[in-house]
Amino acid sequence: MAYKRFFAGLLVAIGIIGIYSFSIDDDIITRIQRQLEKWTDNHPIEKVHLHLDKPYYTAGDDIWFKAYVITGPLHRLQPDSGILNVELIDGQDSIKQSLKLQLKNGLAFGDFALPDTLHEGNYRIRAYTQYMQNYGSEYIFDKAISIGNVITNKVFTKTTFDHAAQNGQNVINTTISYSDINGVAYVGNTVNYTVLLNNAVVTKGKGITDNEGNLHLSFAGDNPALLSRGRIVTGLAISKGNIVHKSTPIRAMAGGADVQFFPEGGNMVNGIATKIAFKAIGTDGLGVDIKGSIVDNAGNKVGTMNTSHLGMGVFEFTPQQGKTYKAEIIYPDGSKSSAGLPKAADKGYVLNVSSPDAQNLQVTVTSKQTGNDFSLVAQSAGKIYYAAKSKPGSNQFSAVVPKNKFPSGIAQFTLFSSTGEPLNERLVFIQNPADRLNLSVTADNQSYSPRQKVKLNIDAKDSEGKAAVGSFSVSVVDETKVPVNENNENNILANLLLTSDLKGYVEQPAYYFNDVNDKTNAELDALMLTQGYRRFEWKNVQSETQSPNRYPRETTFTISGRVTTPSGGPVVNGKVELINFDDGLLKVDAVTDANGRFAFKDIIYADSLKFLIQARTAKNKKDVVIKMDTIPPPPASDYKNTADFDVNTGSSVTAYAQNNKQLYFEQMKYGLGNHVISLREVQIREKRNALKHSANLNGPGNADQILLSKDLVNYGCIRLSDCLQGRLLGVLFRNGVPITTRGGGRMLVIIDGMYSDAGFMNSLNINDVQSVEVLRNVGTTGIYGGRGGNGVLIVTTKRGDEPTYYPETFGKGITPYQPKGIYKARTFYSPRYDAKTREKLADLLTTIFWKPDVVTTGGKASMEFNNAGSNGTYRVVIEGVDNEGNIGRQVFRYNVK
Known part of the structure; x- marks a missing residue:
C-alpha cells in the first residue's frame, strides 16, 4: 500500500495544467530523489506522542500515560526502537523523575506517582528514544503541564504584569498577591525578591505586603528575553525563621511586538504578485493582534494588513522596481510603530501554492528571468510525492496537484535551479481523509446517575468504511472538576502531524484540529507560511558524505x-x-x-x-x-514552549486542587496514595540524626536530593566527585567540578557551612563525608541568592556522633552497578460500587477511568466502568493508531445527574 501511494504520487500527470512533464530519468530530479532516499534510509524519522489522562495535576496525584512511537510518512508504529525514556522535569529544568519503558511494536504505557511534597509550579513531560537524540531536543515530545499543591503548600500567589513608560524606558510593574489556602491575605509580611534570567540576577530587593497581601515591584522591561524566559523568586516570611519561596515565570508585554514578514516561497520579485505572511510576537512569546498599512518610500499607501489568528495574517502584494516598503503598525492599545518589508529583487522566482478547492493544490512558479531551467520537488517525511521540471527557456509553470497524493501532514515544496541549488520553499499542510481514522464512541444510555455503571462502545473504521484493527487509550474525567482548554490540550493529531515537524514554538496547535473548516484551514496555511521546516536542510541531504548516527536504536x-x-x-x-x-x-x-x-x-x-x-x-x-559507560539525558534547558507555562499555577488549578485535597485525606485514612507525610515521624527520625550537623540554610534535609554516608560506602571511589557522578539528578562532573545540566553553569559548593570549591571537596576522604545535599529547585536555592543560581551542593563531614554504616566489602576489581531498568506500570484503580468499596474515596476521583491497552478486534471494542458519586459532565477522550498508520482521536461527553 505504501509503495503504491509513493509511486502514484511520483508519477502523477504533472502536466494536468503544467507546461512540461518530466521523466523519472531526469538528472536533477533523479539526483535529488536518490539523495533524499539515502538520507531517509540513514536517518529515518521517529516521533513520540504521549496521551495523558488529564491536562494538569496536583501533588499526590498519579499521571497516567500511553506512548505511541511512529515512523515514516505513513505513521506506522515503530517496530525497531525497544526502549522509551519518559521524564518529569520541573520549571528549572531539573529532572525530578525518569522511567524507562519497554516498547512493543511502538507502544508502551506508564505512570508517575507525584509525592504530596512536590512543589507547585510548571513542569514538563518529556519522552524520547535513544535514537531520537541524534537530531536534537526539538524532535523530542515535550509537553508543559501545571502541578498544584494544596497539601503542604501554605502560600498561594497570583501575579499580574503591567507595562509603563518612564523617562523613555519600558518598565514592568508587577503585583504579586499572597494568601493562604482559604484566601486570607498575608498582610505586613516581609518579602525578599530576585529577578532572574538564565539564573543570573537582574535585580533584587525587599518589600512588605500591603493591606491586601500585595507586593509591588518594578524592573526594566527593555530585554525581550527577560520578559519571556525570566522568573521572579520571592521569599515570604510567614513566621520567624519560616520563609516560603515561590518562583513565578515572567510573561509580560512591553512596547510593541516583534513583527516579521515572510514572502511566500521566500522571495519577493519586483513586478510579480505574491502573498506576504506576517507574524507579530509579543515579549511574552505569544501572538499579538495588529493591523496597519503598507506604504512605499514616497509615503503612498499601497496595501493593508490585519491579523487573522494569534498574531498571524496574510496579504497579497506586488512590489515595484525602485521602491521600498514598510508597514505602519497599530497595536491593540493604540500605540504605533513601523517595520520594513524585505527588499524585493529584480530577478528571481516566486513560488505560489494555493488551495482552489478541498481536493487540489494549485502550484505556480513565475520568474522574470529566462534561459534557466528549474525543477520542483514536493516531499513529505522524506518521500517524494510530486516532481516536475520547467520547459526549457520558459519563465512560468503551473500545475494542479491532487492533495490525496500526499499523506496527512506537512508537505514541503522546493524549487531547485538547473544545478540542484534550492531556490524557493513553501510548506503546505495536507488534510487527507484517506489516512484519517474514523472513531465512533457510543454509550449504552443517554444519561446516567452517580455511581452507575457505564458501558462504552468503540467502532474504528478506515476511510473506506472497513473495520480497523488498532491500539487505543481511553481517558474519562469529570469535566466539571477538571475544565479543559481544548485549544491548548495535548492532541495526537497536532503533535504527530504538525508540531513535530516545525521549528520553534507553535501557539495552541490543537486549535487547527478541533473544528476543521475553511477558516481554520486558512489560519493553518498562515502558520505554514510563517513557520520553518526542521526535519532537514537540503545541503545536508545533498551531501555525498552524510554523517552517521551517534546514537543507535536501542532495542535492549x-x-x-x-x-x-x-x-x-x-x-x-x-x-x-x-x-x-x-x-x-x-x-x-x-x-x-x-x-x-x-x-x-x-x-x-x-x-x-x-x-x-x-x-x-x-x-x-x-x-x-x-x-x-553512561549516556547522559538530552539537555533539559532551552525549552521552546516556555510561553505555555502558566504564570499563576497555584490559583489556576485551585478548584481541582481543593477536590484533590479531600481525596488526599480520604486516601490517608486507608494508607493509599503517594503520601509520605503520614510516615514523616518514621522516615525522618534517622535522617534528622544523620543530618543534624548540616549547614543547609533551608534546614537540615530540606533538599531536592540527599546522599548519606551509607550511600557512599560501597563505591570505593578515590574522589568524592567520582562517587557522585551519575548519581545526582541534574548534576554532571567535569574534571571533578559539579556542573548543572540546566545551562552548564558551575554549582555552588558549601562544606560544613563554608563556601568552598570543587578542589577542596575532592580532597576530602570519602569516609569522612556524612552527607551530600543537592539543592536544584528555586524553593531551596533561593535563600542563597544569585550565588546559588546554578544549584548548590552542601557537603557535611562527620563529627563522630552520627549513625555508623559499615561497607559491604567487594575487594579490588569489583564495582557495584545499578542502572535504570524497565519500569513496570501500575494498574489504574477503577472502583466497582457493586462490590465492597470505599464509596467516598471513589466519589472524589477526577480521572474516572483510564485504560491504555484498548485493542479493536474487527474494528470494535467495549469497556465498562462506574461513574463517581458526583454530578457533572464526563468527558471521554480516545486516541490511537491502527495497523496501517491511520491516526484517530475522538471526544465524547455524557451527563451524570
Whole structure:
C-alpha cells in the first residue's frame, strides 16, 4: 500500500495544467530523489506522542500515560526502537523523575506517582528514544503541564504584569498577591525578591505586603528575553525563621511586538504578485493582534494588513522596481510603530501554492528571468510525492496537484535551479481523509446517575468504511472538576502531524484540529507560511558524505565500560563478569578488547535490579579499575514552549486542587496514595540524626536530593566527585567540578557551612563525608541568592556522633552497578460500587477511568466502568493508531445527574 501511494504520487500527470512533464530519468530530479532516499534510509524519522489522562495535576496525584512511537510518512508504529525514556522535569529544568519503558511494536504505557511534597509550579513531560537524540531536543515530545499543591503548600500567589513608560524606558510593574489556602491575605509580611534570567540576577530587593497581601515591584522591561524566559523568586516570611519561596515565570508585554514578514516561497520579485505572511510576537512569546498599512518610500499607501489568528495574517502584494516598503503598525492599545518589508529583487522566482478547492493544490512558479531551467520537488517525511521540471527557456509553470497524493501532514515544496541549488520553499499542510481514522464512541444510555455503571462502545473504521484493527487509550474525567482548554490540550493529531515537524514554538496547535473548516484551514496555511521546516536542510541531504548516527536504536540494554590498570592503561583480554547482586544466580562473561573495552549486550532487566561488575586481567590479577559507560539525558534547558507555562499555577488549578485535597485525606485514612507525610515521624527520625550537623540554610534535609554516608560506602571511589557522578539528578562532573545540566553553569559548593570549591571537596576522604545535599529547585536555592543560581551542593563531614554504616566489602576489581531498568506500570484503580468499596474515596476521583491497552478486534471494542458519586459532565477522550498508520482521536461527553 505504501509503495503504491509513493509511486502514484511520483508519477502523477504533472502536466494536468503544467507546461512540461518530466521523466523519472531526469538528472536533477533523479539526483535529488536518490539523495533524499539515502538520507531517509540513514536517518529515518521517529516521533513520540504521549496521551495523558488529564491536562494538569496536583501533588499526590498519579499521571497516567500511553506512548505511541511512529515512523515514516505513513505513521506506522515503530517496530525497531525497544526502549522509551519518559521524564518529569520541573520549571528549572531539573529532572525530578525518569522511567524507562519497554516498547512493543511502538507502544508502551506508564505512570508517575507525584509525592504530596512536590512543589507547585510548571513542569514538563518529556519522552524520547535513544535514537531520537541524534537530531536534537526539538524532535523530542515535550509537553508543559501545571502541578498544584494544596497539601503542604501554605502560600498561594497570583501575579499580574503591567507595562509603563518612564523617562523613555519600558518598565514592568508587577503585583504579586499572597494568601493562604482559604484566601486570607498575608498582610505586613516581609518579602525578599530576585529577578532572574538564565539564573543570573537582574535585580533584587525587599518589600512588605500591603493591606491586601500585595507586593509591588518594578524592573526594566527593555530585554525581550527577560520578559519571556525570566522568573521572579520571592521569599515570604510567614513566621520567624519560616520563609516560603515561590518562583513565578515572567510573561509580560512591553512596547510593541516583534513583527516579521515572510514572502511566500521566500522571495519577493519586483513586478510579480505574491502573498506576504506576517507574524507579530509579543515579549511574552505569544501572538499579538495588529493591523496597519503598507506604504512605499514616497509615503503612498499601497496595501493593508490585519491579523487573522494569534498574531498571524496574510496579504497579497506586488512590489515595484525602485521602491521600498514598510508597514505602519497599530497595536491593540493604540500605540504605533513601523517595520520594513524585505527588499524585493529584480530577478528571481516566486513560488505560489494555493488551495482552489478541498481536493487540489494549485502550484505556480513565475520568474522574470529566462534561459534557466528549474525543477520542483514536493516531499513529505522524506518521500517524494510530486516532481516536475520547467520547459526549457520558459519563465512560468503551473500545475494542479491532487492533495490525496500526499499523506496527512506537512508537505514541503522546493524549487531547485538547473544545478540542484534550492531556490524557493513553501510548506503546505495536507488534510487527507484517506489516512484519517474514523472513531465512533457510543454509550449504552443517554444519561446516567452517580455511581452507575457505564458501558462504552468503540467502532474504528478506515476511510473506506472497513473495520480497523488498532491500539487505543481511553481517558474519562469529570469535566466539571477538571475544565479543559481544548485549544491548548495535548492532541495526537497536532503533535504527530504538525508540531513535530516545525521549528520553534507553535501557539495552541490543537486549535487547527478541533473544528476543521475553511477558516481554520486558512489560519493553518498562515502558520505554514510563517513557520520553518526542521526535519532537514537540503545541503545536508545533498551531501555525498552524510554523517552517521551517534546514537543507535536501542532495542535492549547494553552494559558496557572499560577496564584499565591503576595507571590508566587498557587491560587487554581481561575477564569481566556481570553478576546479579541480589542472588548471584545470573552471571554473564565478557572479554575486553585491545582498548580494554567490554560490553554485555541484548539484556533486559527490571528497574530495581542491582549488579556487581567483576574484572580480572588475563592472568587473573585483581588490581584493575572499572569505568562504566553512561549516556547522559538530552539537555533539559532551552525549552521552546516556555510561553505555555502558566504564570499563576497555584490559583489556576485551585478548584481541582481543593477536590484533590479531600481525596488526599480520604486516601490517608486507608494508607493509599503517594503520601509520605503520614510516615514523616518514621522516615525522618534517622535522617534528622544523620543530618543534624548540616549547614543547609533551608534546614537540615530540606533538599531536592540527599546522599548519606551509607550511600557512599560501597563505591570505593578515590574522589568524592567520582562517587557522585551519575548519581545526582541534574548534576554532571567535569574534571571533578559539579556542573548543572540546566545551562552548564558551575554549582555552588558549601562544606560544613563554608563556601568552598570543587578542589577542596575532592580532597576530602570519602569516609569522612556524612552527607551530600543537592539543592536544584528555586524553593531551596533561593535563600542563597544569585550565588546559588546554578544549584548548590552542601557537603557535611562527620563529627563522630552520627549513625555508623559499615561497607559491604567487594575487594579490588569489583564495582557495584545499578542502572535504570524497565519500569513496570501500575494498574489504574477503577472502583466497582457493586462490590465492597470505599464509596467516598471513589466519589472524589477526577480521572474516572483510564485504560491504555484498548485493542479493536474487527474494528470494535467495549469497556465498562462506574461513574463517581458526583454530578457533572464526563468527558471521554480516545486516541490511537491502527495497523496501517491511520491516526484517530475522538471526544465524547455524557451527563451524570
